[in-house]
Amino acid sequence: MNERYELLAPIAKGGLGAVFRARDTQQGREVAIKRILADKVGGCGTAVDALIREAQKQSKVQHPNVVAVYDFGVDSEGGYIVMELAQGETLEDVILRGALTADDFDTLVRQTLDGMSAVHAMGILHLDLKPGNLMIHRQPDGGLQVKILDFGLAKSTPQAGDPAKEDSGGLLGSIHFMAPEQFEHAAVDERTDLYALGCIYYYALTQKHPFDGETKPQVMAAHLHPRTPPLGTLRPDLPAHTVKWVEWLINRVPANRPASVAAALRVHEEVTKVGA
Numbered sequence: 001m002n003e004r005y006e007l008l009a010p011i012a013k014g015g016l017g018a019v020f021r022a023r024d025t026q027q028g029r030e031v032a033i034k035r036i037l038a039d040k041v042g043g044c045g046t047a048v049d050a051l052i053r054e055a056q057k058q059s060k061v062q063h064p065n066v067v068a069v070y071d072f073g074v075d076s077e078g079g080y081i082v083m084e085l086a087q088g089e090t091l092e093d094v095i096l097r098g099a100l101t102a103d104d105f106d107t108l109v110r111q112t113l114d115g116m117s118a119v120h121a122m123g124i125l126h127l128d129l130k131p132g133n134l135m136i137h138r139q140p141d142g143g144l145q146v147k148i149l150d151f152g153l154a155k156s157t158p159q160a161g162d163p164a165k166e167d168s169g170g171l172l173g174s175i176h177f178m179a180p181e182q183f184e185h186a187a188v189d190e191r192t193d194l195y196a197l198g199c200i201y202y203y204a205l206t207q208k209h210p211f212d213g214e215t216k217p218q219v220m221a222a223h224l225h226p227r228t229p230p231l232g233t234l235r236p237d238l239p240a241h242t243v244k245w246v247e248w249l250i251n252r253v254p255a256n257r258p259a260s261v262a263a264a265l266r267v268h269e270e271v272t273k274v275g276a
């Protein structure tokens with residue numbers, strides 16, 4: 001990898017590796033490189049294998065709202081993924097400055113659902129959707145460009161009669177945006193990602209998590225026994241159809257959520273058009 005890619009600066013660091021800004025000397029463009037470092041995991045261990053599986057899944061998706069994977073592999077320093085360098089800042093950083101306007105919220109919904117529709121169409125569940133995994137770039141015309149990142153917990157979509165199950169070990173994911181079925185190690189499907197998106201949308205509109213607590217067990221209990229502050233109370237300026245739609249996504253029972261991302265997007269577009 002070193003002959004082709006020149007590392008420029010770190011972007012983020014974690015316990016097993018890091019993400020770097022780099023230059024692809026063959027293509028003449030800047031990229032992002034995610035590495036698992038050999039000295040952290042003892043060579044090509046399970047973490048490296050997981051990274052390669054992540055790259056294989058993400059590379060299947062070609063969509064303007066999903067960060068593209070250009071290359072991946074393993075070298076003497078560990079495993080790596082070479083990706084599109086997403087511009088902007090995370091949605092988490094955007095929300096910390098203030099709740100989204102109606103126009104920005106509509107853009108966020110359309111682009112995240114459109115991107116996740118492409119992900120699901122390739123038979124992939126993300127399972128770690130959160131504001132920190134959405135990059136937001138403010139374009140010259142004032143509009144937003146959204147990019148979905150980090151498929152490190154992604155799984156293949158379950159086939160009929162063979163539901164995917166969450167690992168029976170420790171919890172993986174961001175606790176404020178995980179669906180109840182993930183805490184219960186039950187079957188997961190597209191509606192699990194929709195629940196996470198609903199939590200993101202609620203947070204984007206209110207700067208508050210719909211399911212919260214002072215400790216992890218309290219947050220888990222809030223998901224499993226929901227007493228969510230009504231969105232309409234926190235944002236009385238929102239149209240009733242927007243409130244109802246967001247709360248539909250974060251229903252405790254998967255069967256009571258939209259059946260698919262496409263169905264959720266279709267209803268959002270219909271009610272938005274009627275309410276305009």
